[in-house]
Amino acid sequence: DAGITQSPRYKITETGRQVTLMCHQTWSHSYMFWYRQDLGHGLRLIYYSAAADITDKGEVPDGYVVSRSKTENFPLTLESATRSQTSVYFCASKGDTEPYGYTFGSGTRLTVV
Amino acid sequence: SQQGEEDPQALSIQEGENATMNCSYKTSINNLQWYRQNSGRGLVHLILIRSNEREKHSGRLRVTLDTSKKSSSLLITASRAADTASYFCATDGAGGYNKLIFGAGTRLAVHP
Numbered sequence: 001d002a003g004i005t006q007s008p009r010y011k012i013t014e015t016g017r018q019v020t021l022m023c024h025q026t027w028s029h030s031y032m033f034w035y036r037q038d039l040g041h042g043l044r045l046i047y048y049s050a051a052a053d054i055t056d057k058g059e060v061p062d063g064y065v066v067s068r069s070k071t072e073n074f075p076l077t078l079e080s081a082t083r084s085q086t087s088v089y090f091c092a093s094k095g096d097t098e099p100y101g102y103t104f105g106s107g108t109r110l111t112v113v
Numbered sequence: 114s115q116q117g118e119e120d121p122q123a124l125s126i127q128e129g130e131n132a133t134m135n136c137s138y139k140t141s142i143n144n145l146q147w148y149r150q151n152s153g154r155g156l157v158h159l160i161l162i163r164s165n166e167r168e169k170h171s172g173r174l175r176v177t178l179d180t181s182k183k184s185s186s187l188l189i190t191a192s193r194a195a196d197t198a199s200y201f202c203a204t205d206g207a208g209g210y211n212k213l214i215f216g217a218g219t220r221l222a223v224h225p
Contacts, residue, residue, distance in 0.1 A: 033212075033213070035215075041217060042201060042215045042216055042217040042218050043156075043201070043203075043215040044215075045212060045213070045214065048212055058212065059214075090155060090156065092156075092213075100158075100161070101146055101148075101158030101159075101160075101161050102146075102156075102158060102213055103158065104148075104155040104156040104157070105155055106154065106155045107154075107155050
């Protein structure tokens with residue numbers, strides 16, 4: 001199906017474990033983004049990517065790692081999960097022609113215990 | 114820190130009434146966008162207004178932008194219960210082009 005998909009939908013992990021959240025888009029959009037959403041903070045940008053093999057930090061990158069070896073995939077890894085990383089994570093993509101709006105995935109609800 | 118600040122944080126109205134949400138931002142922008150989020154779901158793009166535009170319409174939505182005041186408003190006319198959601202403004206260009214920075218959102222409740 002065309003679109004942007006995130007997996008898993010829900011994840012519970014233990015403190016200190018590594019966890020990877022997956023994001024896949026089918027449009028070949030150049031730009032992809034990871035946001036986290038916490039109560040009272042709206043969405044905060046973690047990392048973004050302007051193209052394959054090009055990534056850059058957003059507002060809150062500490063504790064996260066990203067990679068983009070293929071245009072369609074943009075995984076987000078928590079190298080050593082902490083309770084403060086309990087959040088809802090959203091992936092988004094945007095085409096690189098007109099200033100179109102972003103398209104968001106359905107989110108991954110991550111709980112670190 | 115967040116670029117956009119929405120006002121009010123929460124809004125409760127009756128069906129048929131108009132809902133107005135405001136957004137202020139701090140630095141120069143290329144465009145400003147409004148998104149909607151239903152509870153537990155992803156964000157949906159509603160409308161985009163460029164920095165050289167002052168007003169834009171889409172169906173029951175009307176967005177204004179005042180770059181001199183660094184503010185925008187979203188008006189939803191003739192609201193419906195299905196409009197119940199959180200609404201976010203986001204600015205593009207403040208932290209570098211092609212990075213959206215979001216405000217904390219306005220929670221809208223429309224009662225039948």
